[in-house]
Structures are given as structure tokens and as C-alpha cells.
Amino acid sequence: MTPSNSTTRRDLVVVGASAGGVEALRQMLGSLPPDLPATVLVVSHLPTSAHSHLPQILDRVAALPVRAAVDGAPLTPGTVWVAVPDRHLMVVDGHVALSRGPRENGHRPAVDVLFRSAARAAGPRVIGVVLSGALDDGTAGMVAIRARGGVGVVQDPEEAMYGSMPRHAREIGGAEHVVALDALPKLLDDLLAEEVDASEAPPPSELMDMETAMARLDIDAMNADDRPGSPSGFGCPSCHGALFAIDEGGLERFRCRVGHAWSPEALAEEQSQALEGALWMALRGLEERAALALRMGERAEDRGHLHTAATFRRRHDEAQNAAMLLRALLERGDFDGEALPDAIGEG
Structure with missing residues (x-):
């Protein structure tokens, strides 16, 4: 040179x-x-x-x-x-x-x-x-x-x-x-x-300038009306705001209005963890529903309300069956959509 x-x-x-x-x-x-x-x-x-x-x-x-x-x-x-x-x-x-x-x-x-x-x-x-x-x-x-x-x-x-x-x-x-x-x-x-x-060397791009400024909590960058990228339809796992898709050098990634940024792999991992949390909450709700139905069915049976008792028993069984499917999915730890049909088939 x-x-x-x-x-x-x-x-x-x-x-x-x-x-x-x-x-x-x-x-x-x-x-x-x-x-x-x-x-x-x-x-x-x-x-x-x-x-x-x-x-x-x-x-x-x-x-x-x-x-x-x-x-x-x-x-x-x-x-x-x-x-x-x-x-x-x-x-x-x-x-x-x-x-x-x-x-x-x-x-x-x-x-x-x-x-x-x-x-x-x-x-x-x-x-x-x-x-x-x-x-x-x-x-x-x-x-x-x-x-x-x-x-x-x-x-x-x-x-x-x-x-x-x-x-x-x-x-x-x-x-x-x-x-x-x-x-x-x-x-x-x-x-x-x-x-x-x-x-x-090519000069820094406007995107590079803006993202570096956001990482420093620069007030002008944080309050700018425009955000890099286009609406993605996904939500930010950190703040639940809208994510904007950024295409840079053939890599698609995501950033929300307040600056949280996600690569494809990191976003998929966070979505998987959020899904697991939602499944645990659903399992808790199903087990509480089954327990309540069992209690109400027993009380109805004790009082001779057989039709009502049968209705509560059916609700109990439905909730228990659904809970079994969720337990099977949680046990596998596979939340990419492939294990759920298998779990349902085994149920």
C-alpha cells in the first residue's frame, strides 16, 4: 500500500x-x-x-x-x-x-x-x-x-x-x-x-449513528419521531412495545421505540421463555378449575343434585385432561410447536 x-x-x-x-x-x-x-x-x-x-x-x-x-x-x-x-x-x-x-x-x-x-x-x-x-x-x-x-x-x-x-x-x-x-x-x-x-472507509451510516446514540441514552435519539426500520408486527419482550424490523447487511434484526434491540435468535429464545411462562400460568388455572369443579361436584352430589354434580364432574375431567397435555409439553421443554401435537396424541 x-x-x-x-x-x-x-x-x-x-x-x-x-x-x-x-x-x-x-x-x-x-x-x-x-x-x-x-x-x-x-x-x-x-x-x-x-x-x-x-x-x-x-x-x-x-x-x-x-x-x-x-x-x-x-x-x-x-x-x-x-x-x-x-x-x-x-x-x-x-x-x-x-x-x-x-x-x-x-x-x-x-x-x-x-x-x-x-x-x-x-x-x-x-x-x-x-x-x-x-x-x-x-x-x-x-x-x-x-x-x-x-x-x-x-x-x-x-x-x-x-x-x-x-x-x-x-x-x-x-x-x-x-x-x-x-x-x-x-x-x-x-x-x-x-x-x-x-x-x-465508508462513513458511519445514519443507522449506526442513531443506534450508538440510543445506547448512550442520548435524549435527541430517544425522543426522535422516526425509528429505524419498519413495523414488524412483533412485540418487545422487555417492554412489550412494538418492534421495528431492521435489515442491515443481509441481517434482519429488531429494535423497539425505547431502544431494546433483538437479534433473531435472541428474540426467538425470549419468545420461547415467555411461552413457557404462559403455559405454567395456564396449567395453574386448569388445576384450580379442576379442583373447584371437584369440590362443587361433591357438594352437589351430597345434596342429591345429581345433574349438577355430573356437570361439575365433566368440567373437572376436561380441565384435568387439558392439564395433562400441558404437563407433557412442559416436561419435554420443546416450545417450537412440534411437541404439542405429539403430546395431544399421547393424551
Whole structure:
């Protein structure tokens, strides 16, 4: 590449992980050199109500200093910043930023928020890395990184403890490199040594600007009349508002008016959990109906009201049969619509 005033090198590595990701992060960070010419930002899905010991766990094995993310901290090469519970980790104006913005895919911190903000801020200087994890958080963020000229890397899904996140980031997000963890340091070294021309990078899209602003709880973005996407006909599992469908880079995803965002896999998982909750409520209602009918039938029989007693007994039996079908479905734990006919057939 011919040197120019706009030529630079990649200097920001953003990493996303979830289930099975701690061991992958330990192996990755434990193999990076102390003079890494880049800042590393890490998001791993965390419980919101507990203190995280992940920075200390990773610091024990890394030659680089690993710290819990601090709002406003500079992006210093050779430093690893790890997301803290209940805060999105973002890149804003060359600094670390923490935000309590809307959850994405049910998570705060979320991988997509970090990747998207890094892509917006640093464009082709970004390397996105997706490690072991369930579902597909990180896929939309990978689309954003590649749209701005950055490069995507995923852990080999066959090696990962949970291959879903890296597989989606590769197949749908378009990550260019699939690599085993023991080969990752050499790949990162090569990518960080490459020169990139920032002037060739596409500018951030209006969608990227708006979604990054929403993640920061920007008042103008939150109060804007227009919402990205078109009405989907689905409801948001978090706030029950209308979801808008967004088509970006061949990936359809969803966001509600107040900013909750959902990937297809995450939305399907939340719908499944909501359906299970509804089935348990229905089962409770059926069992209460059966118990009431049994009591009223016994009282009617004691008083010699045989016709009324028979009516209540029939209601009891119908409720009990329906409850048996729901128990069978709940026992299978399969809420994709396939188990219900089987359960009915067995009933």
C-alpha cells in the first residue's frame, strides 16, 4: 500500500464472548505480548446484580494489564479494559464510555453495542473478535465493523465450547477469519501490522449513528419521531412495545421505540421463555378449575343434585385432561410447536 496522510494501522481490538467464553478469554489474553500495539476491549455477558471478578481472573494470566472498564479512560495501547456489570462498554471520541442504555439481546453489557460503537469511532482500525457463546450476540456488531472497513475474526466454532456466536458472526456477520485459539496471537500480530487507508472507509451510516446514540441514552435519539426500520408486527419482550424490523447487511434484526434491540435468535429464545411462562400460568388455572369443579361436584352430589354434580364432574375431567397435555409439553421443554401435537396424541 502506498503511504499517504490517511494511512494508519489497526490499533483497537474488541472482543465478545458469552457461554464458555471465560476459558477462551484466558487462553487468548494469556498468549498476547506485553507490547501489543493496540487497546483491547472485552465484553462477556454478566449478571447485572453481582460484582464481576473477570478482570482479576484475566489479569492473572495476561502479560497485558487487565482492568475493569472506567468511564472516560483513554484508549491506551497495551491495555485491556473489561466490561463491568449492568453497563454497556462503548468507544466514544477516543475514550472508554460506560452507559446504562437499553439492553440488546437481553444483555447489558452487550457485544453488539461495543462492536457498533467501535466501528463508528475507529472504522478500519478495528479488529472484532467473537469467541465462544450461545445464540448470536456479536453478529450485528460484526456487520457494523465490516461496513466501516474493519476486519472480523471468530474462534473456530468446532473448537469453541459453544459455537453459536462465532458461527453466526462468520456465516451472517461475514467475519473474514476463522481461527483456533492457539493461532489467534499470530493472526492478530499480522492484522495489527497491516496498513489501512482511513480515507477509503465508508462513513458511519445514519443507522449506526442513531443506534450508538440510543445506547448512550442520548435524549435527541430517544425522543426522535422516526425509528429505524419498519413495523414488524412483533412485540418487545422487555417492554412489550412494538418492534421495528431492521435489515442491515443481509441481517434482519429488531429494535423497539425505547431502544431494546433483538437479534433473531435472541428474540426467538425470549419468545420461547415467555411461552413457557404462559403455559405454567395456564396449567395453574386448569388445576384450580379442576379442583373447584371437584369440590362443587361433591357438594352437589351430597345434596342429591345429581345433574349438577355430573356437570361439575365433566368440567373437572376436561380441565384435568387439558392439564395433562400441558404437563407433557412442559416436561419435554420443546416450545417450537412440534411437541404439542405429539403430546395431544399421547393424551
